[in-house]
């Protein structure tokens with residue numbers, strides 16, 4: 470265990486599940502509530518908003534930094550995933566985080582990386598990210614379940630930024646009747662609208678300049694939703710995103726609970742526009758809630 474301190478907080482860093490569990494047992498015995506924010510590091514203000522919300526709503530915020538190998542379908546993506554531990558620790562201290570868990574792969578997967586979770590996600594893992602990243606959500610569910618078993622939090626904070634991931638975790642918690650309260654935190658954006666992401670640091674200045682287009686196109690679809698059907702909005706969005714240097718993989722307008730593409734807006738309590746675009750080697754995802762009642 471290593472202890473870090475600033476004026477705001479004291480934060481403990483644990484690398485093993487045994488040490489972390491022992492510490493959290495004491496926290497629980499003291500009657501404190503535990504909030505959990507799982508991350509893959511290279512932290513930015515998007516992560517910070519989740520951590521701050523957890524620090525406000527619970528007594529002890531635990532952040533994990535673990536670049537989960539089982540959710541990467543491209544090995545090159547895993548290898549080049551940014552790692553900035555010193556910067557991350559400074560940001561965590563600023564958010565009031567109490568515990569940082571930075572395990573090695575063997576700590577998380579002591580019996581190997583093969584998933585023993587046999588969960589039926591229904592249709593949720595089929596479209597969008599599921600179609601472009603085979604196996605990705607099996608890895609996500611596997612690591613979230615494992616980390617929840619270790620941390621046993623009262624509250625779990627996840628970002629709207631990864632909307633499909635959020636829907637899948639919500640489904641898993643319900644299916645397995647796991648006793649944790651899941652909270653969705655809104656997407657934090659750069660001032661020009663680009664959703665913050667650890668991957669943004671891989672963009673060249675020219676690629677970065679294309680970034681705001683994604684949010685502009687999402688916003689335009691939302692602005693036109695009272696005049697056009699989803700299919701027409703999708704077609705326009707795909708055209709607008711097809712500019713030199715940028716290649717849209719999908720733009721879908723889906724029901725916020727089932728993730729099924731919708732044909733009309735009526736009859737859906739929540740509608741979300743979701744997109745993924747490739748900018749050079751960097752894959753960016755974003756979404757916008759079009760309707761929520």
Ligand code: AMP
Pocket residue numbers: 507508509510514515516518519626627628629630631654655656657658664665666667
């Ligand atoms: P990651 O480190 O990319 O696995 O993300 C960890 C958590 O932070 C996930 O719940 C993400 O949805 C969330 N997150 C990532 N980027 C943002 C953002 N720009 N705004 C809010 N939450 C975010």
